[in-house]
Amino acid sequence: KQEVTQIPAALSVPEGENLVLNCSFTDSAIYNLQWFRQDPGKGLTSLLLIQSSQREQTSGRLNASLDKSSGRSTLYIAASQPGDSATYLCAVSNDYKLSFGAGTTVTVRA
Amino acid sequence: EADIYQTPRYLVIGTGKKITLECSQTMGHDKMYWYQQDPGMELHLIHYSYGVNSTEKGDLSSESTVSRIRTEHFPLTLESARPSHTSQYLCASSEGGAYNSPLHFGNGTRLTVT
Numbered sequence: 001k002q003e004v005t006q007i008p009a010a011l012s013v014p015e016g017e018n019l020v021l022n023c024s025f026t027d028s029a030i031y032n033l034q035w036f037r038q039d040p041g042k043g044l045t046s047l048l049l050i051q052s053s054q055r056e057q058t059s060g061r062l063n064a065s066l067d068k069s070s071g072r073s074t075l076y077i078a079a080s081q082p083g084d085s086a087t088y089l090c091a092v093s094n095d096y097k098l099s100f101g102a103g104t105t106v107t108v109r110a
Numbered sequence: 111e112a113d114i115y116q117t118p119r120y121l122v123i124g125t126g127k128k129i130t131l132e133c134s135q136t137m138g139h140d141k142m143y144w145y146q147q148d149p150g151m152e153l154h155l156i157h158y159s160y161g162v163n164s165t166e167k168g169d170l171s172s173e174s175t176v177s178r179i180r181t182e183h184f185p186l187t188l189e190s191a192r193p194s195h196t197s198q199y200l201c202a203s204s205e206g207g208a209y210n211s212p213l214h215f216g217n218g219t220r221l222t223v224t
Contacts, residue, residue, distance in 0.1 A: 004152065034212060043200055043215035051210070096207060097168065100152040
């Protein structure tokens with residue numbers, strides 16, 4: 001059974017600092033890894049999808065890396081802003097479904 | 111922004127009542143999913159569908175049922191609500207399977223059973 005872990009559970013940084021969010025998974029036989037953002041009381045918004053054959057994916061200030069062999073992914077957010085405050089979840093796909101981590105809640109202080 | 115809608119957003123209901131959580135998407139996606147999320151916890155898949163007349167149970171044991179009579183509509187029904195059903199329910203859809211397509215989520219229904 002795939003286990004997905006995100007550490008730390010919460011993170012607080014001053015505005016302008018770069019954010020580094022970690023995700024680890026136990027079964028490396030994945031199809032893809034996805035990063036999502038969740039605002040309080042809302043659903044999830046897809047940020048990045050990395051196929052298993054890729055090493056990284058970039059969108060604007062966001063960059064996600066994938067090391068399948070070690071079961072790790074890292075989401076980098078450059079020059080954080082208060083609007084980046086949210087919970088970030090990673091999820092890995094083994095077949096028909098995604099297995100989610102519990103998320104890292106980020107607070108960016110102005 | 112994804113066009114996937116869930117109603118109601120909040121629901122407080124007494125034990126034993128029958129409830130239906132609605133989910134509709136306007137993107138023409140074949141794949142649809144229901145997830146359950148408790149505060150601070152990971153999402154758990156409770157039902158999914160690969161298209162009309164296709165429904166499957168997910169990993170998390172659930173007393174709910176789903177139907178898929180139309181591509182755009184994927185309602186979830188609880189025949190007899192219990193306090194243990196109190197949770198947030200998230201509906202999602204994808205163009206392809208979860209192995210190659212991003213999921214688009216609705217804003218969720220927060221259910222409280224008293």
